[in-house]
Amino acid sequence: MADGNKPEGERRTDALAAVAVIVVAGVAFVAGWREPPAVYDPLGPGAVPMAASAALLSLGLALLVRALLGLHIGQAAQSLIGGLDATADEVDYPLRPGLAAFAFAATAAYVAAIWLNIPFFISTFAFLAVLGLAMARMRRPLAYWVVGTAAAATVSIEYVFRKVLLVALP
Amino acid sequence: MTLADAFLNLATPLPFLIMMVGVTIGIAVGVMPGITAGMLMALTLPFTYSMAPTNAIVLLISMFVGGISGGLVTATLMRIPGEPNAVMTTLDGYPLAKKGFPGRALGLGNAGSIVGGFVGWLFLVLLTRPVADLAVLLGPWENFALVLTALVLISSLSRGSFLKGMISALLGVLVAMPGVDQTSGIVRLTFGIEALTNGFQLLPVVIGLFAMSQLVADTMHIEQGNEHIRASMRGVFLRLGDYVVHGWNMLRSSLIGVWIGIHPGVGSAVSSIVAYTVAKNVSKTPEEFGTGSEEAIVAAESANNATTGGSLIPLLALGIPGGIADAILLAALVMHNLRPGPLLFSTNPEIVNTIMATHLVAHVAMYVLMTAGVLVFARLMLVPRAILFPIVVVFCIVGAFAVDGQVSDVWIMLLFGLVGLAMELARFPLAPFVIGFVLAPMAEAKLRSALMISDGSMWPLVTRPGSLGLLLVAAACFVWPFWREWRARSPARK
Numbered sequence: 001m002a003d004g005n006k007p008e009g010e011r012r013t014d015a016l017a018a019v020a021v022i023v024v025a026g027v028a029f030v031a032g033w034r035e036p037p038a039v040y041d042p043l044g045p046g047a048v049p050m051a052a053s054a055a056l057l058s059l060g061l062a063l064l065v066r067a068l069l070g071l072h073i074g075q076a077a078q079s080l081i082g083g084l085d086a087t088a089d090e091v092d093y094p095l096r097p098g099l100a101a102f103a104f105a106a107t108a109a110y111v112a113a114i115w116l117n118i119p120f121f122i123s124t125f126a127f128l129a130v131l132g133l134a135m136a137r138m139r140r141p142l143a144y145w146v147v148g149t150a151a152a153a154t155v156s157i158e159y160v161f162r163k164v165l166l167v168a169l170p
Numbered sequence: 171m172t173l174a175d176a177f178l179n180l181a182t183p184l185p186f187l188i189m190m191v192g193v194t195i196g197i198a199v200g201v202m203p204g205i206t207a208g209m210l211m212a213l214t215l216p217f218t219y220s221m222a223p224t225n226a227i228v229l230l231i232s233m234f235v236g237g238i239s240g241g242l243v244t245a246t247l248m249r250i251p252g253e254p255n256a257v258m259t260t261l262d263g264y265p266l267a268k269k270g271f272p273g274r275a276l277g278l279g280n281a282g283s284i285v286g287g288f289v290g291w292l293f294l295v296l297l298t299r300p301v302a303d304l305a306v307l308l309g310p311w312e313n314f315a316l317v318l319t320a321l322v323l324i325s326s327l328s329r330g331s332f333l334k335g336m337i338s339a340l341l342g343v344l345v346a347m348p349g350v351d352q353t354s355g356i357v358r359l360t361f362g363i364e365a366l367t368n369g370f371q372l373l374p375v376v377i378g379l380f381a382m383s384q385l386v387a388d389t390m391h392i393e394q395g396n397e398h399i400r401a402s403m404r405g406v407f408l409r410l411g412d413y414v415v416h417g418w419n420m421l422r423s424s425l426i427g428v429w430i431g432i433h434p435g436v437g438s439a440v441s442s443i444v445a446y447t448v449a450k451n452v453s454k455t456p457e458e459f460g461t462g463s464e465e466a467i468v469a470a471e472s473a474n475n476a477t478t479g480g481s482l483i484p485l486l487a488l489g490i491p492g493g494i495a496d497a498i499l500l501a502a503l504v505m506h507n508l509r510p511g512p513l514l515f516s517t518n519p520e521i522v523n524t525i526m527a528t529h530l531v532a533h534v535a536m537y538v539l540m541t542a543g544v545l546v547f548a549r550l551m552l553v554p555r556a557i558l559f560p561i562v563v564v565f566c567i568v569g570a571f572a573v574d575g576q577v578s579d580v581w582i583m584l585l586f587g588l589v590g591l592a593m594e595l596a597r598f599p600l601a602p603f604v605i606g607f608v609l610a611p612m613a614e615a616k617l618r619s620a621l622m623i624s625d626g627s628m629w630p631l632v633t634r635p636g637s638l639g640l641l642l643v644a645a646a647c648f649v650w651p652f653w654r655e656w657r658a659r660s661p662a663r664k
Contacts, residue, residue, distance in 0.1 A: 017596040021337055028344050031359050038354035041618060042626030045351035045358040048614045049344065056340040063333055093393040100390040107382070107563055108584060114567070115577045128560045135392055135556035142554055149557045153564070161568060167217055168575045169568060 011067050018064035025056035099134060106131045114170040125154040171520035173295070176527035185228050189528060192232025193535045197543075199233075200240020200256075201550045202558065207237020208494040209381045213565045215373055215502055216572035223506040224524045230502055231525055234495050235287065235532040238478055239540060242279040242471060244551045247272060248398045255477075258446040258470035266462035267399045273544075274405030278464055280540050281408045282420055282471030287533030289424035289472075290431065290479020294486075295526055297432075301487035305512035310620035311630050315640035317613035320490045322644040323433065324602045332651035334598045342606025343613075345370055352611065353618045365578035372501045374570040374579040375607060378586025379600055380494065381566045385559055386591060392555050401548035406541055419449055419465055420472045427473035431480020431492055445473030479529060486522055487512060490609065494601060497608050499525075 028049055035046030065071075106127060113123040128150035136142040161167040171179070179185055199210045210233050218226035241256030246263035259279060266275040308316065321343075325335030348359040349369025360366040413420075423445035430441035449469035450459045459466050481492030482499075489511030491497040503510045508518055515522055540547070570583035593600060624630050631637050 013596050017592075017598070020592075021341070024341070024344070028347070028359065031361065032347075035358050036356065038351075038356065040622070041353050042621045043353075043618050045354050045356045048610075048617070049347040049359055052340055052343045052347070052610075056337065056344065059333060059337050059340065063337065066333070093391075095390050096392055097390050099392060100386045103389045103559070103563075104382075104386050104587070107567075110563075111567065111577070111580050111584060114571075114580065124564055128564065131560040131563070132556050135389065135559060136554070142556060145554070146556055150560070153561050157564060157568065161217075167568070167572050170571050170577060170580075 011070060014067035015064060018060050018067055021060035021063065022057060025053040025060055028053035029057065102134055103131060106134070120170050121154060121158055124157065125150055128153055171523055173523045173526055176520070176523035177531070179224070179524070180228070180527055180531050185225060188225050188228050189232045189532055190535060190539075192229045193236040193532050193539060196233040196236020196238075197240035197243075197536065197539060197547055198236075198550050200237045201243045201547050202553065206380070206384070207234055207240075208498060209377075209384065209562075210237055211495055211498045212373060212376045212381060213562075213569045215498060215505070216569050218502060219505065219572075223503075223508060223518075224520055226502055226506060227499075227521060227524050228528045230499055231528040232532040232535070234478060234499075235475075235529065235536050236539075238474055239280075239283045239471075239536045240547065242276065242283065242540070243401075243544065243547050246275045246279065246399075246467075247401055247548055248551055255442050255474040256470075258442045259467055261446075261460050262463045262466035262470075264399075265460070266464070266467065269462050271405055271462075272399050273402040274464075275462075275467060276401070276544055277406040277408050277541070278412075278416070278467045279471040280406070280537055281413065281416070282423070282468040283475040283540070284533055284537040285413075285420040286424045286427055286472035286475030287478070287536070288530070289421065290428050290476040291526070291530045291533070292479075293428045294479040294482050294529060298483050298486045298522070298526075299515065301483065302512035302515050305488050308636060309634070310616045310623065311634050312636040312640065314613055314616040314620060315631065315637035315644070316488065317490070317609050317616065319640045319644040319647070320484075320488075321602070321606055321609060321613075322647045324605050331597070331599075334596075335602050338593065338598045338600065339602035339606035342603035342608075343610040345375065345603075346607045346610035352615060365576065365582070368574070370582060370607075371573050371579060372497075372608065373573050374583040375586050376494070376498065376501075376604060377566050377570050378583040378588075379590035379604065381562070382583060382587030383590035383594060385563060385566075386587065387594075388555070389559060392559075398548075398551065401545050403545065406544060416464065416468045419468050423449060423469040423472035424476035427476025428480035430473075431477035432483050433492070441473040441477040442470040445469040475533070482525060482529065485510060486514065486525065489514075489612065491605055494604055497604050500608060 032046035032049035032053060035044060035049075037044040110123055110127040113126075114120065129147050132146035132150055133143055136146050158169070162169055180189060196207060196210065200207060211230050214230065214233060218229060221229070238255060242259055242263065245256040245259040246267050249260050249264040263275045263279060266272075266278075321339045322336070325332055325339050346369070348361075348366045349357065350367065351358050357367055426445045426448060427441040430444060446459075446466055446469050449465050450456045453459065453463075453465055455463070455465075478495075481496050484490045484492050485496045485500060489500070489509070491500045500510050503514075503521065508514065508521055566583065567580050570580045571577065573579050590600060593603070620630065621628070632641065
């Protein structure tokens with residue numbers, strides 16, 4: 001029954017994912033169990049979370065066992081997020097995983113700035129310019145375009161959302 | 171409002187303008203690699219709060235139709251699918267364009283798209299009402315069993331791994347649990363985090379899962395070249411004879427698209443793959459597939475547009491979304507205090523008819539815009555990603571914030587961006603997660619109201635024929651992948 005062709009890395013990823021699923025299901029089960037009973041409702045607020053986490057726990061265990069035994073598990077045939085698992089051998093241009101990590105970190109920093117009440121106008125311009133310049137690798141004339149567009153986009157977003165669409169901005 | 175009234179309403183200035191804007195933005199976004207129709211709809215949703223519900227629906231449906239169709243341009247001229255459903259179009263659209271017929275390739279795709287759209291619309295109008303009439307007869311037990319069946323079906327139809335599909339759906343169910351329990355009013359599973367009192371909102375979750383994780387993944391590919399074939403108007407308009415030659419292929423592929431669209435969680439990307447494969451299998455010249463086959467382009471584009479009509483049927487008739495875009499439409503309806511499902515026909519017929527009318531008229535608008543404006547849209551695919559991506563991130567943040575005006579929702583969006591990345595890296599399908607998240611509160615409410623009626627007894631679930639039948643379908647869907655694997659591995663069959 002063992003699938004000898006199953007790559008080691010894929011097995012490890014599946015096993016790690018299974019452990020994460022088991023932890024999440026376990027925490028949710030305990031939290032559901034601790035919920036107080038409801039007065040008029042036969043089930044109470046904890047029953048459905050407990051049932052869902054019990055089912056998840058059993059599927060997580062099944063996934064872990066199959067991953068450890070090297071049995072067939074399979075994977076989503078069609079990724080909704082294209083190109084995430086592409087390797088450098090499969091494409092004819094350099095991949096930039098470091099830049100992708102920086103983009104996420106820059107976004108987190110931008111949200112933190114908003115959270116710390118730094119004015120939206122300033123934080124948005126800084127974010128657009130910094131991330132855009134990193135993506136453009138400071139190459140000219142693209143870098144000039146990036147900064148110019150960052151300024152124009154900040155003004156437009158501020159005006160259109162706040163004044164025209166009456167949307168609350170941070 | 172009847173269907174005819176809905177068509178007349180679309181002819182009035184404001185709805186018409188909204189529709190044209192929606193289709194145009196949808197096509198533009200479809201053309202730009204890395205931004206999908208679902209992402210656009212999720213980002214637009216918070217800004218439709220202040221709109222009349224019918225106008226909001228017109229905008230979102232138009233974006234859906236435009237976005238699904240726009241991927242054709244990038245697939246044909248750049249060999250990059252602007253939308254996931256345009257993957258199969260790249261295989262033949264680009265080679266045909268490279269042979270010197272870019273206009274012809276785009277024209278065939280447009281023609282397939284509009285025929286697919288018409289067929290999808292026809293089934294939407296013909297099937298939705300009868301299915302809804304049947305659904306009205308269902309009680310809470312049957313409704314609970316129906317949602318349960320839909321969740322199992324979504325997972326079993328997730329091509330690749332049923333186990334991962336089920337886990338994904340159940341994770342979605344669990345994520346829907348924190349917050350105020352609607353039946354008892356008790357705050358549950360918040361772990362003392364005040365921001366979770368209202369639970370996880372749909373938009374931060376969806377924007378994080380799809381938009382943020384897609385943008386991070388696309389950033390990794392930022393060096394991908396902008397080499398492209400110049401668009402041309404020559405051959406964009408098809409002759410009547412072309413429709414005769416490709417008519418049967420268009421119809422067959424459209425029917426495949428509608429059929430696949432009706433099944434929850436499968437989506438237009440799969441329908442174009444199936445239609446492409448069927449077209450190749452029945453073709454007199456299968457060797458031309460992959461080298462610029464006209465049949466292949468027509469099959470893929472007819473199917474993916476027909477899927478839009480098919481996927482709206484379970485949403486309108488049962489309140490069960492067929493895919494991501496439908497889940498966002500469901501959220502839009504809920505946001506405007508509308509209850510999707512069979513009763514929508516009697517409580518808000520104007521919404522049902524607006525969706526149906528917009529689906530058809532937006533396809534006509536899409537055809538006109540894609541045909542007349544192809545040269546303009548083709549230029550959009552050259553917008554530098556260093557400019558585009560950071561702006562889209564800002565839209566994600568503004569969209570997540572606009573839901574409740576809370577920065578905590580933006581953090582939640584970022585968190586689900588990481589969850590989406592992790593799930594995709596481990597190759598767990600994301601669609602069952604979102605649909606599980608959307609359906610869980612509905613399933614729980616039905617179950618608990620049913621239990622109150624039965625004094626806490628679960629027996630009616632198996633003694634009522636309707637719910638028993640649905641449970642048997644769910645059980646069959648659950649067992650089928652394991653049985654198929656067991657049969658495949660059985661030594662006697664080797």
